[in-house]
Amino acid sequence: MTALLIAQIVLTLFVFFMLLNSAAVMVYVERKVAALLQQRLGPYRVGWQGVLQPLADIVKLLFKEELRPKAADAFLFALAPIIAATCAFAAFSVVPFGAETTLGGWLPEPLKLQVSDVNVAILVVFAIASMSVYGIVLAGWSSNSKYSLLGGLRSSAQMISYELSYGLALTSVLLLGQSMSLTDVVNQQSGTWLGFIPRWFVFLQPIGFLIYMIAGIAETNRAPFDFPEAEQELVAGYHTEYSSMSFAMFFLAEYVNMVTVSAVATDLFLGGWHGPFLPESLGWIWFLLKVGAILFFYVWMRWTLPRYRYDQLMRFGWKVLLPVAVINVLVTAAGVLYFGI
């Protein structure tokens, strides 16, 4: 029992540490991929091929001066980045990333590779995603700057519009999986059809997957939906007035949110840690590969597509994405009833 408890605590700290690291890695990958797409070299001076660049960035951010506008609301100005970072990390706590393991017989009972197994995990992810908007909105309002305020307002409007489609995409998977626990949903995707097609929900739910990915980009405020921080119009949007570590917190939150959205997509649509060639105990390698592929896709999207116009974003969210998501849920429900999956 105690061994399991210690393992659980170590696992929690490990997940936290890895999420922090993933943000650093993503910063590097983002800059390198952007450079590749634009035929530049990207960072290459700090360490081999510039791999230590994120470290240099962190040190730089740490030693910058912490600034606060005179007219800002001091309490909320300090609270906003904390909310953003906390929500980003909290969402990952219900995401499973590997099969149960005893660490080669070292533990008396199998340990779930997941910080906490909640039976309404899908809803928890959704709830925390809906809370994370407060970090951005409050940052925008408390800065008392017009650019920040506009960024915050845009962010809340965008989040409200895309959350519905996001939730409906989750619902369609929920109908197939017949469970709200992410572990159950992943375990239903083991095995293959006809011996070679993996039983991933992405093949049953291609439209659901597409909607999830689009809404996921909007939820994480990434290009082509990066209106809250559209630099050509709003300087830097909601974090215009932030500097030093409080700016770094927003930065961190954005990348951790990306990782979480990718991890949830992997669990819901891409079969989580199930994959060919590798034994179940090494499933986390598959998980990492899939998450990495989705993250690369996100970076690729950002540097390929131009930003939409704001009214286009709203029209697309309400008049295209939402109806398609509703129809997708209806068709899925009918299919589940008829074929009895």
Add this chain to the structure above:
Amino acid sequence: MGSELAFYLFAAVAVVASLLVIAQRNPIYSVLLLIASFGALSGLYVLLDAPFVAVIQIVVYAGAIMVLFLFVVMLLNAPHEETEYDERVHPLLQAGPLRFGAFLAAALMVELVWALTKGGGEAGGFPGRSVSSVKEIGRLLFTEYSFPFEVTSILILVAMVGAVVLARRETP
């Protein structure tokens, strides 16, 4: 012991936050305190073994409705509420409405005391059914409680139509 401590913690947060919603005058802080109060309520639901209700509380109230509230408050950029009523007496502070309000408050107090002392025993819960199962909640909602469920949705629709009618400006 642990859950009892958690109960008092959540209850205290809920009560204090709710009081502060009306006790301080900055609208943004009122919205935030209301969110804190909803969060504490959601904690109470978890203690009652109803994780589904707890999460729905966060998704619907704290996540969606309060974002709209915050959006409107920010858009209007409402300053601190007025504290003085020097120029003219606020209509709600005239003798008539004040007495009526006091009467309503007293009636509510009596009702609360009566309900709390008379009720007793097991509070809420379906006998023999778990509230934590999403499937069970869905089934109950669409079979046994389908009539109240539909009536509620019509009520909300009526409220929406009413709001639109009230907000519409008369065109000349």
